[in-house]
């Protein structure tokens with residue numbers, strides 16, 4: 001079978017990692033509880049920033065957010081490695097900017113995820129992921145982002161949503177945890 005994965009906030013806990021960085025940089029102490037209640041993919045609201053300030057903050061910290069010690073979700077690397085051992089093919093589809101693609105790929109490998117050469121896609125918009133998912137004829141695809149998942153209602157691929165506070169309204173099968181997930 002052919003499995004596709006989004007990376008940020010599907011396999012790795014990027015927003016929470018960014019949340020801790022924001023707290024440090026802004027000299028704030030916003031609680032994790034507030035973060036966990038956010039209904040937006042963007043995290044700036046928790047810090048009292050507006051959209052523009054939030055975008056500025058995110059972009060100025062992008063490399064630190066992407067390439068430091070962001071943890072994978074518990075069980076995520078084991079899950080994907082087990083798929084490879086069982087003979088499945090793995091593809092990564094991330095909307096991270098194309099200029100960060102090689103560095104992201106290396107980082108993902110270092111983190112313990114199995115990556116084959118041509119199986120790593122970057123730099124597309126949310127609504128463009130569907131084209132790659134169709135082209136690759138994926139059997140399964142996993143993502144966290146409503147803007148992506150909303151485009152995938154008519155694909156033959158079996159789509160799962162990684163459970164997050166901002167995607168509770170998305171009505172498709174859910175991955176609550178990678179530790180005990182079975183497809």
Ligand SMILES: [Mg+2]
Nearest residue numbers: 006008009144
């Ligand atoms: Mg994501």
